[in-house]
Amino acid sequence: MSAPxxxxxRPWIVxxxxxxxxxxxxxxxxxxxxxxETFDFAHWQGWLATPVNNIxxxxxxxxxxxxxxxxxxxxxxxxxxxxxxRMFLYTFMMSVLLGSGLWGLRALFKLHVA
Amino acid sequence: MRFxxxxxxxxxxxxxxxxxxVLQDVRPGMMLLDALxxxxxxxxxLGFRCSCREGVCGSDGMNxxxxxxxxxxxxxxxxxxxxxxxxxxxxxxxxxLIVDMEPFYKQYRDVKPYLTVKDPLPEVELKQSPEDRExxxxxxxxxxCGCCTTSCPSFWWNPDKFLGPAALLQAARFILDSRDxxxxxxxxxxxxxxxxxxxxxxMNCVQVCPKGLNPTKxxxxxxxxxxxxxx
Numbered sequence: 471m472s473a474p475x476x477x478x479x480r481p482w483i484v485x486x487x488x489x490x491x492x493x494x495x496x497x498x499x500x501x502x503x504x505x506x507e508t509f510d511f512a513h514w515q516g517w518l519a520t521p522v523n524n525i526x527x528x529x530x531x532x533x534x535x536x537x538x539x540x541x542x543x544x545x546x547x548x549x550x551x552x553x554x555x556r557m558f559l560y561t562f563m564m565s566v567l568l569g570s571g572l573w574g575l576r577a578l579f580k581l582h583v584a
Numbered sequence: 585m586r587f588x589x590x591x592x593x594x595x596x597x598x599x600x601x602x603x604x605x606v607l608q609d610v611r612p613g614m615m616l617l618d619a620l621x622x623x624x625x626x627x628x629x630l631g632f633r634c635s636c637r638e639g640v641c642g643s644d645g646m647n648x649x650x651x652x653x654x655x656x657x658x659x660x661x662x663x664x665x666x667x668x669x670x671x672x673x674x675x676x677x678x679x680x681l682i683v684d685m686e687p688f689y690k691q692y693r694d695v696k697p698y699l700t701v702k703d704p705l706p707e708v709e710l711k712q713s714p715e716d717r718e719x720x721x722x723x724x725x726x727x728x729c730g731c732c733t734t735s736c737p738s739f740w741w742n743p744d745k746f747l748g749p750a751a752l753l754q755a756a757r758f759i760l761d762s763r764d765x766x767x768x769x770x771x772x773x774x775x776x777x778x779x780x781x782x783x784x785x786x787m788n789c790v791q792v793c794p795k796g797l798n799p800t801k802x803x804x805x806x807x808x809x810x811x812x813x814x815x
Binding site for chain 1: 738741742774775776777778779780781782784807810811814
């Protein structure tokens with residue numbers, strides 16, 4: 471059994487599922503904003519405030535960050551052999567990605583309850 | 585015809601160097617190995633491995649003008665001059681074009697390249713249907729020359745942890761063998777961030793395999809089987 475986050479099959483599956491979701495969401499998102507009568511902040515906010523779009527965007531943020539984490543993890547595994555440096559980079563990248571994710575989700579949540 | 589050949593004798597040379605050779609007697613249909621054998625008559629200190637001379641034994645794997653291949657089946661007519669010949673990448677050099685294949689053989693041993701049967705063995709033979717036997721085509725033909733593994737960037741980056749295309753082709757060969765009864769154990773052993781999943785489908789292995797095999801497909805087959813088992 472590998473340490474958490476350092477497995478083989480699971481991240482590989484997650485990478486593919488998240489890629490499929492990201493593709494579908496980008497298509498849906500592009501189609502949705504192309505229907506806007508005027509492209510302004512009010513329309514954008516209104517679109518995001520509907521529960522379906524809000525949840526879809528939240529899932530999109532999670533999918534992008536998870537996908538990015540696996541990609542970055544792979545690059546680090548390939549190119550950074552020293553364990554200490556590898557651990558530092560993992561921690562740094564995890565902090566950046568987790569911070570970005572929480573910030574994005576907080577914005578979405580605030581919009582939804584507002 | 586002009587050649588630049590990697591030379592290194594750890595007992596006498598501080599560093600490797602490229603030595604230039606000229607071969608006058610080039611005849612139509614000659615292979616690179618024929619040229620190396622003639623060059624060895626000029627310079628008996630030149631070291632390289634060879635045996636069968638017809639692409640069967642896999643002894644003379646080397647890097648030819650930047651691409652791995654077997655010298656005995658590489659026609660001179662298709663090579664740009666000067667022909668640069670180097671040992672296969674990322675394996676320790678013993679001398680000149682002769683590399684230490686031990687790290688490569690270790691990867692092979694790691695995948696347990698033999699049938700594992702838990703049931704009592706039959707008296708005569710383990711039978712297999714022609715359809716099941718067909719599933720092994722494209723895998724059992726590997727001659728273990730090392731051209732694929734040493735051309736794989738994932739092997740260059742993690743030679744001690746990634747198993748490399750040749751060993752993974754053999755892992756697939758036994759995972760897909762209907763007679764083998766250790767499929768679960770084999771799959772579990774490969775579910776690790778390095779052994780199998782460092783393969784990024786770069787496909788250098790497919791490009792250089794002198795037997796025309798497709799280790800990338802075998803690796804993807806293993807991944808597909810893992811996904812099916814995990815559902």
